[in-house]
Amino acid sequence: MxxxxxxxxxxxxxxxxxxxxxxxxxxxxxxxxxxxxxxxxxxxxxxxxxxxxxxxxxxxxxxxxxxxxxxxxxxxxxxxxxxxxxxxxxxxxxxxxxxxxxxxxxxxxxxxxxDITLSLVKKCESTFLFAKELVESGSLGRITYARMRNVHNGSTGNWLPEHFYNKEQCGGGAMIDLGAHPMYLLTWLLGTPLTVQSVFTDITGHGVEDNAVSVIEFEGEAIGVAETGFVSVYTPPILEISGTDGTLIVGETIRYATKETEGRWITPDKLPPALPSPLVMWARDQGEEMEAFGIEASITLTKLMEAAYESHTTGKKAVIATGSFQTHPGSSIAD
Structure with a gap:
């Protein structure tokens, strides 16, 4: 092409x-x-x-x-x-x-x-593919909680371009950029998001958030936490998933403990092979593998982002409804 x-x-x-x-x-x-x-x-x-x-x-x-x-x-x-x-x-x-x-x-x-292809690159990594397999196998039981932290020091290290702080062009700061990875990964693992509640701060004074957390309620009552920022160093991407029967932790290493392992922490001998990046698959026209990177996943990510920023602006929980969101009455971050 x-x-x-x-x-x-x-x-x-x-x-x-x-x-x-x-x-x-x-x-x-x-x-x-x-x-x-x-x-x-x-x-x-x-x-x-x-x-x-x-x-x-x-x-x-x-x-x-x-x-x-x-x-x-x-x-x-x-x-x-x-x-x-x-x-x-x-x-x-x-x-x-x-x-x-x-x-x-x-x-x-x-x-x-x-269709369109979006750069949802974490879905291609072998550790996160293993997490997806473990969740779908039922070994962790009913998933109750997951968190992903994805950060770098682009602001404190002064290596991000200045236009990455332009709210009109970007729509926000760290959450809409780097925080997209936890957002789409949690949705991929936990299912349909229902509500979002956010806390954002601006450590370096660029006018947009560079330190951010959004708490997401999913269908089935699992809670997901998306953590991101441009002001942290020496932190690899970290994913934790907890269920009624076990827990998985993905960081610099990957390990899990379940009822099947009788609570012993196991490091898997073999991980699923990593996929080529979404860009490479798109350029190679690998059609059937592209659904996870297409328009529906893209829409869900934008719905989450839109709700996350609304929650930050209003100080209230944002409810993701059919195609949009609205402020949840009587609920606030301060509560």
């Missing part, structure tokens, strides 16, 4: 370009960027044309796919235009800033008969 990179705004855009070139038979053949100088720089680096006019890029029949790594606030417009021109679309998370934007994208996909 011949692919165009649509903006180098996101910190992952350069890595995605290299991943396509090094791990697939697809080619990067063009670059568009809302900032012309940046776009021309990367087009020159990768020896491809810079196309200033997005419509011109989309009308180029030599381009079959686009990687959307533009500001999240631009996703809806860029993605829908690409879908309508018959392009295959890969997008950086999150899909869009609002549920209504996601539903417009879904409508365009339904009309085209295509």
């Amino acid at each position: 011949n692919i165009a990179v649509v903006s180098y705004w996101h910190v992952h855009a350069e890595g995605y370009t290299k991943e396509v070139l090094e791990k697939t038979d697809s080619k990067i053949v063009a670059v568009w960027d809302e900032e012309e100088e940046r776009g021309r720089k990367y087009a020159e680096e990768f020896s491809v044309p810079f196309i200033k006019d997005y419509e011109e890029l989309l009308h180029n029949s030599n381009i079959q796919g686009v990687i959307i790594t533009a500001p999240t606030s631009m996703h809806k417009e860029l993605i829908i235009k690409a879908i309508k021109q018959g392009k295959k679309v890969f997008s950086e998370k999150v899909l869009a800033l609002t549920l209504s934007d996601c539903l417009e994208i879904k409508e365009a996909l339904l009309a085209s008969g295509k």
Whole structure:
């Protein structure tokens, strides 16, 4: 597939370009960027044309796919235009800033008969695939609680680009960026989310949260906790899952104890093989494996994010209803 990179705004855009070139038979053949100088720089680096006019890029029949790594606030417009021109679309998370934007994208996909692929990379890692298998096997019993912490020091280390603190472009700070991983992973493991309650703080004074926790109630009464931030160091991703019959802990090592092991902590001898990244599977057109990275998972993630930020803004629990959310009466974070 011949692919165009649509903006180098996101910190992952350069890595995605290299991943396509090094791990697939697809080619990067063009670059568009809302900032012309940046776009021309990367087009020159990768020896491809810079196309200033997005419509011109989309009308180029030599381009079959686009990687959307533009500001999240631009996703809806860029993605829908690409879908309508018959392009295959890969997008950086999150899909869009609002549920209504996601539903417009879904409508365009339904009309085209295509799907979209989102960068939900944690679903590809062998440790989390093992967690999914263990949950589905029933060995942990009825799942009652899970938490995932996913953090880095992008703010305290001053290595995140300044535009990652632009609320209009990003929709928020740490939770909508790095916190997306705990959000979609918990949903993948626990099922349908019902309510969200958030506490966000701004340690470094950038105007958006860089330290954040959202507590999620799931169907079946399991509780999930999504923890994230740009102000922590030396912390690998940590996942804990507890059920009525056992517990799994995933960190730098992975171990579990269940009734079947009589409470003894076990380190598995073998983990499921890791999947290629969503980008690589998309570029290779591995169709059947892509459902977990498609539009429905993308919509659920945006619903969770929208509710998480509403909860932070109002100080109240946000209830995820059919397609939207509303403030839960009489409930607040302070309580």
